[in-house]
Amino acid sequence: MKAKKSLRRNKIRFRIRMKLKGTPERPRLAVYRSNKDIYAQIIDDASGTTLVAASSREKGFKTKGKKVEISTKVGKQLAEKAIGAGITSVVFDRGGYLYHGRVKALADGAREGGLKF
Numbered sequence: 001m002k003a004k005k006s007l008r009r010n011k012i013r014f015r016i017r018m019k020l021k022g023t024p025e026r027p028r029l030a031v032y033r034s035n036k037d038i039y040a041q042i043i044d045d046a047s048g049t050t051l052v053a054a055s056s057r058e059k060g061f062k063t064k065g066k067k068v069e070i071s072t073k074v075g076k077q078l079a080e081k082a083i084g085a086g087i088t089s090v091v092f093d094r095g096g097y098l099y100h101g102r103v104k105a106l107a108d109g110a111r112e113g114g115l116k117f
Contacts, residue, residue, distance in 0.1 A: 013096030072109035079113020
């Protein structure tokens with residue numbers, strides 16, 4: 001069952017990636033969600049570099065609370081770092097996950113932090 005589920009997510013992920021491209025003016029916000037943690041990166045696909053990253057595993061990050069609340073905090077933290085780096089607008093790449101729950105919470109947290117997408 002697990003192999004089928006991961007293959008299905010990868011097919012969706014690649015289909016999304018064919019449509020989304022991060023540019024230097026509007027980089028891509030990519031999300032990865034594991035069972036325990038959540039990770040987000042802002043990537044410039046033209047040069048292939050990660051500009052800003054945040055996750056629930058970083059040092060000094062409080063992991064108390066529900067997973068959805070933690071995802072919102074990660075989104076806000078990512079937005080703070082991005083605005084500090086001069087990034088205000090991004091393209092959202094949900095990574096093959098449904099736009100629901102933790103992925104949606106991360107996006108809402110990033111919007112609250114000041115990112116536009």
